[in-house]
Amino acid sequence: MRIKNHPLPAISAGTSRQITSLHFGHAKTTQKVYIQSSLHADEIPGMLVSHYLRQSLLALEQADAIAGEIVLVPVANPIGLAQDIQGSAFGRFDLATGINFNRAYQYLTPLLIEKLTGRLGSNERENTALIRREALAILAQWQSSNEASALKKTLQSLAIDADIVLDLHCDNQAVMHLYTGTPLAKATMPLARYLGARALLLSVLSGDDPFDESCSRHWWELAQHFGSETPIALGCQAVTIELRGESDLTHGFALQDANAILQFLMQAGHIDGDAMPMPEALCQATPLEGSEPISAPHAGALVFTKNVGDLVAAGESIGDVIDPISGKVTPLISSVAGVLYARVARRYAQHGMRVAKIAGALAYRSGNLLSM
Numbered sequence: 001m002r003i004k005n006h007p008l009p010a011i012s013a014g015t016s017r018q019i020t021s022l023h024f025g026h027a028k029t030t031q032k033v034y035i036q037s038s039l040h041a042d043e044i045p046g047m048l049v050s051h052y053l054r055q056s057l058l059a060l061e062q063a064d065a066i067a068g069e070i071v072l073v074p075v076a077n078p079i080g081l082a083q084d085i086q087g088s089a090f091g092r093f094d095l096a097t098g099i100n101f102n103r104a105y106q107y108l109t110p111l112l113i114e115k116l117t118g119r120l121g122s123n124e125r126e127n128t129a130l131i132r133r134e135a136l137a138i139l140a141q142w143q144s145s146n147e148a149s150a151l152k153k154t155l156q157s158l159a160i161d162a163d164i165v166l167d168l169h170c171d172n173q174a175v176m177h178l179y180t181g182t183p184l185a186k187a188t189m190p191l192a193r194y195l196g197a198r199a200l201l202l203s204v205l206s207g208d209d210p211f212d213e214s215c216s217r218h219w220w221e222l223a224q225h226f227g228s229e230t231p232i233a234l235g236c237q238a239v240t241i242e243l244r245g246e247s248d249l250t251h252g253f254a255l256q257d258a259n260a261i262l263q264f265l266m267q268a269g270h271i272d273g274d275a276m277p278m279p280e281a282l283c284q285a286t287p288l289e290g291s292e293p294i295s296a297p298h299a300g301a302l303v304f305t306k307n308v309g310d311l312v313a314a315g316e317s318i319g320d321v322i323d324p325i326s327g328k329v330t331p332l333i334s335s336v337a338g339v340l341y342a343r344v345a346r347r348y349a350q351h352g353m354r355v356a357k358i359a360g361a362l363a364y365r366s367g368n369l370l371s372m
């Protein structure tokens with residue numbers, strides 16, 4: 001294992017922070033996998049999964065069983081991790097700028113089109129190598145203006161030339177679910193099966209440039225732009241893994257999830273050996289445009305009558321909002337049928353607050369598809 005430290009610019013005199021990446025494998029091939037955890041710094045289950053991944057990857061490295069390189073960043077966001085406000089973790093947004101740590105990554109397609117026009121050929125492998133070189137060169141030119149954007153530059157640069165990128169998050173209260181690009185659905189189904197995911201949410205454009213999409217999106221966009229004369233692979237399979245809820249952190253879950261990720265990497269050819277048989281799928285892929293965020297119609301105490309993982313019919317109630325002053329009780333009705341895959345942990349809802357998400361099968365939303 002090689003350890004690399006990537007210093008961040010000091011936000012204030014007398015302080016310093018860095019991102020640490022762990023590199024496994026002897027690079028027998030040019031294959032690369034990138035895994036990071038806790039980019040939203042208050043989402044901790046990924047750190048424990050990383051702990052078990054590190055142990056297994058060390059053993060695999062010793063057995064010379066890693067095909068190329070596997071990069072693990074167990075603490076992707078030391079800035080957010082230090083944002084503790086009077087006992088409450090505040091790791092989703094950068095306090096200095098107000099920007100979500102999983103938004104505003106570099107959208108590479110326009111600059112790549114400029115750089116690649118007239119330079120791609122008929123060899124897909126050579127095209128892949130050229131696109132990766134140019135993507136790295138564009139990111140190297142990114143003038144980060146503050147500590148948080150320097151963090152984003154570092155993470156995106158570590159991941160951009162990987163075949164597989166796994167971004168480990170969790171929701172408030174949730175069952176295992178995944179987000180990925182629509183063109184990557186088929187390749188991601190094995191991961192969903194090994195992890196036992198209850199929802200696999202797809203989008204070609206979810207909005208605001210989240211990390212996974214900023215690593216993968218340019219591949220299908222370039223293929224579409226340049227056409228079939230110059231073959232372009234789906235060169236990066238980037239997936240956001242939501243490891244259940246923020247309190248679902250146990251040795252058992254973490255060991256199980258780390259093993260599922262290793263089995264997936266084995267069946268994808270990044271680790272030598274025969275992967276375990278894939279368990280049956282617990283979900284089908286559904287469009288992110290079909291996922292319904294249920295909002296509170298007024299303020300009040302929030303009582304759920306459906307649990308995460310429950311199947312909900314269209315028109316069915318998942319809980320009530322109760323205004324303790326007026327006595328008004330309003331049921332929260334799902335307009336789509338599907339699995340209730342995530343809900344908030346807080347039991348007071350402000351007017352308009354998104355309190356739960358249901359994975360419907362039919363696309364009906366557009367615009368920005370992710371929550372804040």
Ligand SMILES: [Zn+2]
Pocket residue numbers: 040043102169170
């Ligand atoms: Zn997150």
